[in-house]
Amino acid sequence: xxxxxxxxxxxxxxxxxxxxxxxxxxxxxxxxxxxxxxxxxxxxxxxxxxxxxxxxxxxxxxxxxxxxxxxxxxxxxxxxxxxxxxxxxxxxxxxxxxxxxxxxxxxxxxxxxxxxxxxxxxxxxxxxxxxxxxxxxxxxxxxxxxxxxxxxxxxxxxxxxxxxxxxxxxxxxxxxxxxxxxxxxxxxxxx
Amino acid sequence: xxxxxxxxxxxxxxxxxxxxxxxxxxxxxxxxxxxxxxxxxxxxxxxxxxxxxxxxxxxxxxxxxxxxxxxxxxxxxxxxxxxxxxxxxxxxxxxxxxxxxxxxxxxxxxxxxxxxxxxxxxxxxxxxxxxxxxxxxxxxxxxxxxxxxxxxxxxxxxxxxxxxxxxxxxxxxxxxxxxxxxxxxxxxxxx
Numbered sequence: 304x305x306x307x308x309x310x311x312x313x314x315x316x317x318x319x320x321x322x323x324x325x326x327x328x329x330x331x332x333x334x335x336x337x338x339x340x341x342x343x344x345x346x347x348x349x350x351x352x353x354x355x356x357x358x359x360x361x362x363x364x365x366x367x368x369x370x371x372x373x374x375x376x377x378x379x380x381x382x383x384x385x386x387x388x389x390x391x392x393x394x395x396x397x398x399x400x401x402x403x404x405x406x407x408x409x410x411x412x413x414x415x416x417x418x419x420x421x422x423x424x425x426x427x428x429x430x431x432x433x434x435x436x437x438x439x440x441x442x443x444x445x446x447x448x449x450x451x452x453x454x455x456x457x458x459x460x461x462x463x464x465x466x467x468x469x470x471x472x473x474x475x476x477x478x479x480x481x482x483x484x485x486x487x488x489x490x491x492x493x494x
Numbered sequence: 495x496x497x498x499x500x501x502x503x504x505x506x507x508x509x510x511x512x513x514x515x516x517x518x519x520x521x522x523x524x525x526x527x528x529x530x531x532x533x534x535x536x537x538x539x540x541x542x543x544x545x546x547x548x549x550x551x552x553x554x555x556x557x558x559x560x561x562x563x564x565x566x567x568x569x570x571x572x573x574x575x576x577x578x579x580x581x582x583x584x585x586x587x588x589x590x591x592x593x594x595x596x597x598x599x600x601x602x603x604x605x606x607x608x609x610x611x612x613x614x615x616x617x618x619x620x621x622x623x624x625x626x627x628x629x630x631x632x633x634x635x636x637x638x639x640x641x642x643x644x645x646x647x648x649x650x651x652x653x654x655x656x657x658x659x660x661x662x663x664x665x666x667x668x669x670x671x672x673x674x675x676x677x678x679x680x681x682x683x684x685x
Binding site: 341381386387391395401 | 532
């Protein structure tokens with residue numbers, strides 16, 4: 304059994320592979336365009352994508368969907384974070400947050416796994432934090448330069464290396480839960 | 495043959511029905527949740543939704559997807575206009591456009607029609623205009639209060655009644671093209 308991860312995002316794949324290797328799981332990046340539905344529920348998006356891809360390529364498939372949710376903006380940009388990042392960037396978020404006191408935000412990730420002709424299973428991870436006043440750091444991707452996790456030391460995600468970020472990030476938490484489950488159920492078959 | 499329009503948006507249905515009646519076509523609103531894929535291409539979203547729904551309910555189905563594209567914001571909010579409207583509203587767009595000189599924008603609509611086990615056909619409409627400095631008017635829905643069409647008389651869409659808006663709107667143009675096609679092919683069968 305091989306573990307195919309459908310994503311076109313290099314940053315996501317790099318983060319997930321690093322975690323996978325700690326669990327001695329082998330991830331393979333599959334570039335097939337994934338079908339993402341429009342929904343406010345990340346788990347629904349991830350489950351739909353994993354199910355659709357596993358039927359199409361007839362293999363077990365891992366899919367991940369994540370979002371950045373800003374409290375004062377009603378959860379925006381949420382499930383559409385990658386589109387919003389491509390258009391207005393984190394500069395757009397900083398403009399919308401100008402003179403806004405409540406700077407609470409969170410990242411959320413949903414990892415779905417599906418075998419052909421089976422129902423998908425799903426794991427999620429969340430990290431709470433605040434929006435910085437200015438972008439800081441050059442590592443990571445997306446909104447990382449403006450997000451300061453509450454569990455950290457005041458640095459943004461973009462000021463942490465991959466190992467530091469994975470330890471507390473939404474994606475790190477969701478993938479760790481998933482790989483724990485994989486190892487507990489499948490053990491050596493996947494390693 | 496019955497023409498089912500899958501939408502949960504009352505404003506959209508009202509606008510489409512008004513145009514349909516001019517073409518002596520009967521539209522029926524179907525509340526079934528439509529599957530919207532995440533794509534930058536409205537036609538692809540509309541086609542996927544019409545195809546999926548026509549297979550599911552085994553009837554010919556009309557689906558419409560529209561978006562509001564702001565040039566200075568890289569096309570944002572585009573295909574995710576309804577989500578963006580629900581979260582940051584037109585107030586968010588006005589904040590992002592503060593002190594921005596290039597106020598060009600357009601609305602685009604794609605109307606797809608699909609019969610079970612056939613390929614969908616698609617019609618589109620577009621209306622160019624500018625973003626107003628302040629919201630004006632209470633008619634229509636969504637971003638109508640901040641959009642001034644170039645083909646109009648300086649009023650926003652929200653300052654026009656349904657008939658006036660349909661004459662020049664993206665949705666009016668896409669549905670008119672579709673109903674023209676329906677009548678030319680099916681004539682009395684649909685009237």
